[in-house]
Amino acid sequence: MGIKNKIAQYKEWKSGVKHCTFNPDGPGVVRIHLVPPKFNLFKNAPYIVILNGYYLLPLGYSWAILLSGFIEEVNLFDGKEMSESDVSSVFENTLEKTRHVYSHIPKDVLREDLEEILDIIFEIAQGGNVDAEIEKLSIRTYAGRMSAPHRMDLMVSAMTDECGKWKCNQKCLFCYAAGQEYAKVRELSTGEWKTAIDKLRAAGVPMLTFTGGEPTQRADIAELVEHAKWFITRLNTNGVNVTKELAAALKKAGLDSMQVTLYSHDEETHNSLVGSAHFADTVAGIRNAVAAGLDISVNTPLCRKNADYAKTLEFVHSLGVRFVTASGLICTGTASANHENYDLTEDELYGAVSAAKAFCDAHGMEMDFTSPGLIAKEKLENLGLNVPMCGASLSNMAVAPDGTVVPCQSWLAEGAGLGNILTDPFARIWKHKTALALRKMSEEEALSCPFRTGLGKEKNNGK
Secondary structure, eight states: OOHHHHHHHHHHHHHOOEEEEESTTSSSOEEEEEEOOOOOSSOOOOEEEEETTTEEEEEOHHHHHHHHHHHHHHGGGTTSOOOHHHHHHHHHHHHHHHHTTOTTSOHHHHHHHHHHHHHHHHHHHTTOOOOSOOOOOOHHHHGGGOSSOSEEEEEOSOSBOTTSOBOSSOOOTTOSSTTOGGGSSOOOOHHHHHHHHHHHHHHTOOEEEEESSOGGGSTTHHHHHHHTTTSEEEEEEOSTTOOHHHHHHHHHHTOOEEEEEOOOSSHHHHHHHHTSSOHHHHHHHHHHHHHTTOOEEEEEEOOTTSOOHHHHHHHHHHTTOOEEEEEOOOOSTTHHHHHHHHOOOHHHHHHHHHHHHHHHHHTTOEEEEOOTTSSOHHHHHHTTOOOOOOOBTTTEEEEOTTSEEESSTTOOSTTOOOEETTTSOHHHHHTOHHHHHHHTOOTTGGGSOHHHHSHHHHHHTTO
């Protein structure tokens, strides 16, 4: 690679993640984050394009230069509607920028490449079929080129206050956070969370999930979401506090998606699993989010008490929800002591998920299963579902209520901290020995949750 190419590559790396959004108010929103690999003078590695916070697309260096220039030009029109002449200007300026690096490439060839890149990106982001051959890339093989995770979960409320009372408005039987060390600390202030968000942008993290505890217990949640507009943002909530007013405020703040946990279509079953009589409030929250035009999904952790999952999906479908996720139980927090009494066997879990997938396919719904290792890879592939893997300290990390960074939002016991987002350089947090060990897990090891295999339990106990 010539010296001009290497200089350009170094500048791209120094400039960090680049982002632009098309049709922000939808339908058909397309959000692009272009993530550069670590710079290496002697080696090249693909860039990663993250589309709508979900699809990961590897991109070669030359196409990354094209797309980078295009993003820079598009962002000159931020918040404005672009005319045909504006689009033409963006294309011309992008091609001129690219020719500073690839002066020997004819402009019409660069134009064809740019049009092909954008066709692929828009087709993937909007759920279409793509004819282009796209090389598969395992994030674990790419880990050495990463300098930050693709998603950070912000636990913006603690589970308990200083008096030991629940700050969350529910007492879920299988809460992954309750009672753990970093669920007992003080919460960061609004200003401190904004500083943390700014530091995560500087570190190159493109996606944020606001979670808890229960993030809607904070009066400033919409303000924090608005401060994070550069990112892909998601809110994980039990839906109890999602009034019409809050749903509208979150929509105005630019929230990209909301996930509501609903355990069952049956009120008694749901309430028994969440430890409160809030079924009607959660359902109202889902309706309010749908009415506000928020992109909403419903998550259901499956156990012996709610294995009739297909019936729950029938109810969810009637609420206007088209995307759902299911999981097994996360065996940390209060669930560490009682999950085995409620766990479904693999066959039982597979049966429930199979019936649910059939319902989704028949009713135009999309579904994901998110628990690594609980259903065999081959079985999930036969159902046409993605195979989940542990992404702790790789695709995702979490910030505990006091700013402590932990490998994932379930990893909250004493000794789990990798550093503090407010006081430690992110590079040091990223290279913590626990984080490095988790990224060195093999593909086979990552097919199971470390808390199920023992690694997470040992680390969570400070061993």
